[in-house]
Amino acid sequence: MRSHVAGSDTTSAADSEQTAIILDSVDRFLERHVRPYAQKLEHDDIYPEEIVGHMKELGLFGAIIAQEYGGLGLSASVYAKIVERIATVWMSLTGIFNSHLIMASAVQRFGTAEQKQRFLPRFATGEIRGGLALTEPDCGTDLQAVRTLAKKGTDGNYTINGTKTWISNGIYGQCFALLVKTDPAANPRHKGMSLFLAEKRDGFRVSRKLEKLGYKGIDSAELIFEDYKIDADCLIGGVEGRGLQHALGGLELGRINVASRGVGVAQAALDEAVSYSQIRHTFGKPICEHQAIQLKLGDMVTRVHASRLLVQYAAEAYDAGRRCDMEAGMAKLFATEAAMENAAESMRIHGGYGYSKEFIVERLYRDAPLLVIGEGTNEMQRMIIARQVLERSKSGKKA
C-alpha cells in the first residue's frame, strides 16, 4: 500500500521483516503492560512508573539514537509506526520517550564528540531521561522571546536564572535541553540564544506539577532555575548563538511524532466506534446498520487512512534527508484534526456512554486537543504550509 502512494519503496525485505517483528513486540508490550492499567492511571493522573520500567526494557528510549551510541538507530518511518501503536492504547506514554528523544537528537545532530560520548549511551538505555525545556510562561510559539538568562562568568562557566513551563517529564526526568539567552541584546534575537544540557542539581527545582484536561499520567511541570551553575562543556555544540537553530532542528521529527499520535488517537476512536456500534441496538437492529452511523464511520475510517499516509509521506522525506517542514506540517495538521473529529464522532456514536468515564472515548476526547495545540499550533502549521507552497511555486517547483 505504501509504495503506491508514497513513491519509491526502498525498504528491503529484511527491513520490513524486522519492522513487523518490532511492531509485534510493541503490541505485546501494550497488551501485557499498558492496556489493562491505562484507564485507572489516567483517571487518577498517576505517573506510570512501572510502565516506564517496561519501556526501558523494551528499548524505546534509544529508538532513534544511533547504534554506535547504544541506540537502535530506527528510521523516522518505523519510529512513527511505533508511536502510532502506542498512542492507540495510551497517548500520554508517547510523550515520555518522544521529548526525551528530541533532546537526544539535538545532542546527536549538533553536540560535540565529547558530549555525544558522555550523554547518548545513557540516554539510549533510559538511565538518564529527560526532555526539552523551551516554553516559558510568556512564550511558546515565539521562542525568540525566551527570557531565561545564562550569564558567563570569568571562569568561562555559566549561571542560569529563569522559569520554564509545560515541560514534559519535568518531575521524573533528570536532564533537559534548556533554551536560554546568552546575549539578550543580540540582533537578530536568535543570535543571542543557546541550548544547554541541564542536569538536575542545586539551583534547578520543580515548582509545581501542572493540572491538565487530558494528557494525564505524564508529568508536565514548571521548572525554576535560580543561580544554577553549569559548565561550558554542557553548551550543545560548544558555541553560543546557535540555540534556536538547535531547538528548531528537532521540530520536523517532533511534528511527525505528534502527527503519529494523532493517527493513533483517531484509530482508537474509530475502533471503539466500530465495536460499540455493532453491539448497541436501537429500533430492532445494531446501530451500525443505521445510515446515520454509517455516514460517520465512513468519514472516520477515511480520515485515519489519509492521516497515516500523510505521516508516512513526511517520514520518508525526513529519512531521505529532504526538507520536510511542509510535509511534516501537513501530516501534523491533518492527523491531529482527524483525532479531534474522530473522538467527537465516536462520542456521539456512543451516546450517553461516550460521556461516561467507564468508556475509553471520553479520554480520547480529552487527549485530542493537546495534539492540535502542542508542537506548533495547527494555525501555525497552516502558515508554514502556505509559506512553503508559495516559496516552492516561486522556484518553479510543484508542491
Added chain:
Amino acid sequence: MKVLVAVKRVVDYNVKVRVKADGTGVDLANVKMSMNPFDEIGVEEAVRLKEAGKATEVIVVSIGPAQAQETLRTALAMGADRGILIKTDAEVQPLAVAKLLKAVCDAEQPGLVITGKQAIDDDSNQTGQMLAALWGRPQATFANKLFIEGDKAKVVREIDGGLQTVEIDLPAVLTTDLRLNEPRYASLPNIMKAKKKPIDEKTPESLGVDIASRLKVLKVAEPPKRVAGVKVPDVATLVQKLKTEAGVI
C-alpha cells in the same frame, strides 16, 4: 546440551479465519501470521534453560515457505542462537514434519527437543510423539514444568484430572502445554541483534526426506452458526425442554 525447538508459522490467534468458498481450506490472503503460541512457550523454555546454564545452545527450526524466516527471526530475537529453515511450499503433514525433525536431530544431536503440544491451525497434536518414536527416544507431552537433572529430566505433565510427574532419560522430546511459562516478547535491541544471527537454509530433498501427503483433506467447513437461545418461565419448563428438545436427560 543443545536444545532444538521446532517453530511453526500459523495464522495469528487473534484472526477470525474464514473457510474458502470451495471448501478446500481457510483463506490465507492478507491474514496476519505469527509463531504458533505453544512453540513460543517452547522457545521461552529453551532460552530459560540457557540462561540457567543448563543448555549451551538453542537452535530453532521451522518448516515452510520463505516467510517462515520471520518466525525464526522472532525466535532468535527472543534469545535462540541460530535457526534452520527447511524451505518448502508444499503442505507438510505431521508425519513428514517428524521425519524432517528426525533428520535434523541426526545432524545436530540435541540433548532435548521441544515442540508445541499442537499447532493452532490444524490442532493435530502428533508431531512430538511421532518424532520420539522415529528417533527412538523418550517423550514427555503436555509439559507444565520441566527440571533438568543431569542426564535426566523431571517433567510435570498436564493430564485429565490433574498433574503427573515423570522422569525421562535425555535426549528426549518434550511438548509444551499452555501453563509451562509466559513467553517474553523480544526487546527492540534484541530484535536488532537477531538480524545478525545465522539462519541455515535446507530443503526436504537435501535432507533426503519424502514429505508427500499420506492424508487427504476431503472438506473444510465452518462450524454451524449458533442460534439464539430461549428464555424459559420456570424450572418445570426447563426440565421438560431438557428431556424433549435437548435430549440430555
